[in-house]
Amino acid sequence: MRQISGIHHITAIAGDPRQNLDFYSGLLGLRLVKRTVNFDDPATYHFYFGDREANPGSLLTFFLWHGAQRGRHGAGQATAVSFSIPEDAMGYWRERLNAANVAIDGPQKRFGEETISFHDHDGLRLELVANPDARPGWLEGPVPGEHAIRGIHGVTLSVEALGKTASVLAVALGFRPTKEGGNRVRYEAGSGGAGTVVDVEWAPGLTQGEVAVGTVHHVAWRTPNEAEQREWRRDIAARGLRVTPIIDRKYFRSIYFREPGGVLFEIATDGPGFAVDEPAEELGTRLVLPPWLEPRRRDLETRLPPLDEPQFVRQA
Numbered sequence: 001m002r003q004i005s006g007i008h009h010i011t012a013i014a015g016d017p018r019q020n021l022d023f024y025s026g027l028l029g030l031r032l033v034k035r036t037v038n039f040d041d042p043a044t045y046h047f048y049f050g051d052r053e054a055n056p057g058s059l060l061t062f063f064l065w066h067g068a069q070r071g072r073h074g075a076g077q078a079t080a081v082s083f084s085i086p087e088d089a090m091g092y093w094r095e096r097l098n099a100a101n102v103a104i105d106g107p108q109k110r111f112g113e114e115t116i117s118f119h120d121h122d123g124l125r126l127e128l129v130a131n132p133d134a135r136p137g138w139l140e141g142p143v144p145g146e147h148a149i150r151g152i153h154g155v156t157l158s159v160e161a162l163g164k165t166a167s168v169l170a171v172a173l174g175f176r177p178t179k180e181g182g183n184r185v186r187y188e189a190g191s192g193g194a195g196t197v198v199d200v201e202w203a204p205g206l207t208q209g210e211v212a213v214g215t216v217h218h219v220a221w222r223t224p225n226e227a228e229q230r231e232w233r234r235d236i237a238a239r240g241l242r243v244t245p246i247i248d249r250k251y252f253r254s255i256y257f258r259e260p261g262g263v264l265f266e267i268a269t270d271g272p273g274f275a276v277d278e279p280a281e282e283l284g285t286r287l288v289l290p291p292w293l294e295p296r297r298r299d300l301e302t303r304l305p306p307l308d309e310p311q312f313v314r315q316a
């Protein structure tokens, strides 16, 4: 049976592009794999961070809304993004974040895995989860390879009631509930484990979130190809959910729909990938534009905030 194989990417909103680049690339050690503009709002940046090859499941992306207001965390949103780190790397990360004056909560055990949480400059909640994860991460960044982030571990969705969101995850998308504790249920897709984890936290009466700086905009699930994406689109529409046409995002093809709890979901194809418009070894080193925006390059470059290379925080 066709089922979602895991998380493709998570897209959040940040304020200052410079701070965002320094935090995610310089401090967390993710590779900046694409420096482009928001195709729907091309006078603003869209950054993609990931592993060496920009594999689906490693990708956290940001719309940069420089100067915009902060949003509010709440119902109808993904309220935390978790990264996967090696099982013995927690001590390294606590020291590294402490040295950068990032306040840490934890460690605590969640479903048997040691977890810490903290926030980026814009208030986005992040977590590091120590667990076995064979994915490569990015070994040539500022974090020594043995400690480097391996990819996305999972995402937490906050909703007022579990039922309808659970039904879309389990019945429509093929996630299976694997763990439960308090008001949190864990779902996993495909082979399970890091990169496939969705925790749903519910709280009746929880205030609705507002999507702006410091919040997650949407969560994208993986599908291998466009043929399956067309089938997903047909199935989702048949369930009475409003789903967009297939949209060309250049590095993947996307459809979007809102689950009944209010969280914006996307289903994105694994291909064609991030090496379609620059060599794999040069990913993220220059501003790339889709062909339809290339004629506006000079104008866009003068309107976008200037950027130099991320400041790497080096530490043994």
Ligand code: ZN
Binding pocket: 009, 011, 218, 220, 266
């Ligand atoms: Zn997306």
